[in-house]
Amino acid sequence: MTVFLRLRSSAAVAFVALAVTLSVHPATAIEAAIGVDGREAVRICADANLLPFSNDRLEGFENEIARLIGEDLQRPVVYFWWPQTIGFVRNTLRARQCDLVMGTASGEEQMQNTNPYYRTVYALVYRTASGIRAESLADPSLREARIGIVERTPAATLMRRYGLTKTEPYQLNTDTRANNPAKDAIDDVASGRTDAAVIWGPIAGYHAARRAEPLTVVPLVKEAAVSHLQFDISMGIRADEPEWKHWLNGFIARRQADIDGILLRYHVPLVAPDGTLKTAAKEPAGSRTAN
Numbered sequence: 001m002t003v004f005l006r007l008r009s010s011a012a013v014a015f016v017a018l019a020v021t022l023s024v025h026p027a028t029a030i031e032a033a034i035g036v037d038g039r040e041a042v043r044i045c046a047d048a049n050l051l052p053f054s055n056d057r058l059e060g061f062e063n064e065i066a067r068l069i070g071e072d073l074q075r076p077v078v079y080f081w082w083p084q085t086i087g088f089v090r091n092t093l094r095a096r097q098c099d100l101v102m103g104t105a106s107g108e109e110q111m112q113n114t115n116p117y118y119r120t121v122y123a124l125v126y127r128t129a130s131g132i133r134a135e136s137l138a139d140p141s142l143r144e145a146r147i148g149i150v151e152r153t154p155a156a157t158l159m160r161r162y163g164l165t166k167t168e169p170y171q172l173n174t175d176t177r178a179n180n181p182a183k184d185a186i187d188d189v190a191s192g193r194t195d196a197a198v199i200w201g202p203i204a205g206y207h208a209a210r211r212a213e214p215l216t217v218v219p220l221v222k223e224a225a226v227s228h229l230q231f232d233i234s235m236g237i238r239a240d241e242p243e244w245k246h247w248l249n250g251f252i253a254r255r256q257a258d259i260d261g262i263l264l265r266y267h268v269p270l271v272a273p274d275g276t277l278k279t280a281a282k283e284p285a286g287s288r289t290a291n
Contacts, residue, residue: 042077043099045092047084052206061266062102101236111236114248119271122155122229123204126196128214136222148185148197155198205267219269
């Protein structure tokens, strides 16, 4: 499984479903690459049930950023829906059913990447009233804590190195029509079933902010092995479209402040070039985001 899917598939599905489009006819696999001016629409490859990234009600932050692209191009934004699991790129972007994957780990080999438009990190989540004050996985207070972790993710590997063995595992691939393991991990922290969880930052921030029980979200920027927990995120396109890549890179440069604003509203931990966190979104009463 690629880094792209490992990061996001804790909230993705592991079944093959019939993909549907929203106001767009399927393209053929033999369709040639077209320039920016020749595009009748911004055709997005996305998962219909993958908040906070995307859904078919257009409630995700990638939906909002895609809307900005449509505004800049003065083109409608349309979607080709497919579960974001193994085969996602092959059945969407490579099949020319759509032209843009809104979020992929930079360096992902299945797609040509744009310049990164944000950098984010895994996060530790615990109840604010629990007495835990850890700001890294090395904190001794976590030694006896029961910690939720999605299996086979970079954070799971690092936890083993720290000797954090009292874990509550959550399945990496699952059908989110019935289950959402990363969300379940947050719910279990809020209910007291577990003491903490280590979750991909965008998922952790989004779901923790929506719980009645105040939760602390600690982006793990202080880890010694931080390179294993932080990732640059780009957009993904086909390799034969340099003009499209050039336009998207220009869009990112022009609209970076707007993009950051959207991400922060969704409580995505944003890591600045110097390794610090960018200004956090306004928190609900009683919550605390550690920096």
